[in-house]
Amino acid sequence: MMHQLGDEDCILPSKLQAALQQVLEERELILGQEAEQEGASPGHRSEQLSALVSEAFVRLFVELVGHYPLHMVEASSGTCELQRDAFRKSHPSRGMLQFLQLFMETQMFAGFIQDKELRKGGGGAGKGLFEARAAEYLESYPEPTGVNRFLKGLGSKMKFLQMK
Structure with a gap:
């Protein structure tokens, strides 16, 4: 049985809530247009x-x-681990930080990260829809600042030296 707690309208950041609501409200219009174009069956x-x-x-x-791969590091045991504090604090949207902090305490997030840690950050041949969209998202992700920019640049230089 589900009960309303009264915080349903304020848990999700307004930007995400509005985007989801818009897609769900316009689904009939969007699907109707696609059906007309394609003559689709029910x-x-x-x-x-x-x-x-x-x-x-x-x-x-x-x-x-989607920015989780930026915070996966190889542990001394050879497994990958998420740097939780850096991950949470690095989200580019301040409005998402509070929700992300709550979400990181859920069983869903724990399962997601456990899967990524076991798969060494989600790499490999079996990339799914989420990984494909996350890769696209990371291409447009804001440039790191300060120490993070320095470390990213250092990593790029090391790759360049290995190629020589």
């Missing part, structure tokens, strides 16, 4: 709706945690 329309809703939530999670 079964195809259901598949389109599922894809539309899935894409909306993938985008939400990419916006929230």
